[in-house]
Amino acid sequence: MTKKIYLAGPDVFLPDALEVGRRKAELCADHGLQGLFPLDNAVALAAHDASLQIFQGNEAMMNDADAIIANLTPFRGPSADAGTVYELGYMAGRGKLVLGYSNDPATYVERVARFETIETRDGLLIGADGLAVEDFGLADNLMLIHCLDLHGTPLVTPHAAPADLWHDLASFTACVRIAAQRLGPKQAR
Amino acid sequence: MTKKIYLAGPDVFLPDALEVGRRKAELCADHGLQGLFPLDNAVALAAHDASLQIFQGNEAMMNDADAIIANLTPFRGPSADAGTVYELGYMAGRGKLVLGYSNDPATYVERVARFETIETRDGLLIGADGLAVEDFGLADNLMLIHCLDLHGTPLVTPHAAPADLWHDLASFTACVRIAAQRLGPKQAR
Structure with missing residues (x-):
């Protein structure tokens, strides 16, 4: 069965979030994996309980996934996005494979x-x-970094920050490649 | 057996972190609970693998604890401390009772x-x-807030930020009281 990867990151806040999610899912498919992007859950943003529906959709996706690839590029401060960090912790707590990247190597x-x-x-x-x-x-708080070291693979970073911090997918792709190897290389092509 | 509470927060970065941890543990004891403070793990900061030792000590403490009380007061930006958020997610993933407070109600x-x-x-x-x-x-990213709603109790905040954001323990104490009720009121005094 195709292994599933939860695609966590502040990418959901980008103006072209749906397109970024589509590209990430394509890169997963190229490696025999299925990417689950949070915005794949249909939620009416005007609903009175929209945020709760988003939480429940994301949690169900995480429970369904075999691994997480977290975009830990710093977001509105020196550290990664809080929602993404929460999801990294949640997946580690569930004993899933955890991978992460930061497009900022500082x-x-x-x-x-x-x-x-x-x-x-x-x-x-x-x-x-x-x-x-x-x-x-x-690169960030030791809990995040060593979680990756011990429950997945060390944080993937470029040698220098790419020109487009939010759209460059080279480090993401490296994570996909590692996930494919770890979850069953026979499915990679 | 006395229930154990993991005391998460950027409190560990305070100049008087040990004293804050001692006060928090005392407040837990007043309610029949045992507080586990990260700095209770003895780690030589000069050791070449100090940060890894801290991670492993904290993870062992979390695995041993029945619940977490996370200090989610914003830290170096609009969101909570990344390490604390990671720990909140980890404990939710493990199915533990999760509680949190923010001394900033914004x-x-x-x-x-x-x-x-x-x-x-x-x-x-x-x-x-x-x-x-x-x-x-x-108050913060929906993943943190609704995690508390669904796996613990809603975020505890004061009506107005206290004068001393990092030392006021009123909202923390409210969390301890709730934890004592949820984990076995017979042990509260």
């Missing part, structure tokens, strides 16, 4: 420094909020 | 507007990055 410290001044106090990096800045040379 | 749209100008295009709110701003009147 470390967390470099990312925080784009938004605020970081001070050094007693050998610790401290952000503008007075809270410590995680400094392990990782 | 909606996601209000939070985004603090950092950037939001435009309206074709009836949709669009952020400075050109991506849509979720507009369901919720």
Whole structure:
């Protein structure tokens, strides 16, 4: 049976989200996998319980999927999109294969420094909020990064950020290739 | 047996993190619960694999816990701390009771507007990055909020943000009270 991949990411917020989802699903199909894109769930946005319907649709898709490929490119701040991170955790908790990529290869410290001044106090990096800045040379919070290391495959990043951070699918495609190998290479072509 | 609560939050990055963890654990004990605070895991920060040790310690704690209380107060941007959100998802995936609070009661749209100008295009709110701003009147991404609604109890928030966003434990205490009721009221005192 064709293995299913839940396609998580802030891609759903793009103006051309449906087209991006279609391209991602095509790339999955090229590797013998079925991509499940959140916007495939039909929800009337004007419905009074639209957000709840979206949650329930996404959760059902995740329960149905064998793996997740999470777009962990930083979103409105130094870290990945909260909804995507939630879904990464949920899939790890369910014991599914977890993969992720970030089109921005910068470390967390470099990312925080784009938004605020970081001070050094007693050998610790401290952000503008007075809270410590995680400094392990990782791209994001250690929980996300090591989740991928231990329950899937290390975060996939390009050597340099691509010109189009939200449409370049090279690192996504690398994740698809790994997922195909891990979930049954016989289905890859 | 005493039920265990995993105490998730960016509290670990506070200068007085150990003291905050101690207060949170005390509040749990007052309600017949055992609080598990991430910094209770002894890790030598200078170790070459310190971040991996922290991940493994936190994951073991979560597997051991009956519930999570997540501090979802926005952290370095409009959304909650990525590590905390990951842990919320992980615990939901494991079928554990999930509770969360935010000391900032603002909606996601209000939070985004603090950092950037939001435009309206074709009836949709669009952020400075050109991506849509979720507009369901919720405090954060719908995945987090409805996870709490369906797998625990709705997000706990104060009517107004407290003077000390990172040390006020009123909403945390409300979560502890709910957890005690849900996990076995006989142990509450």
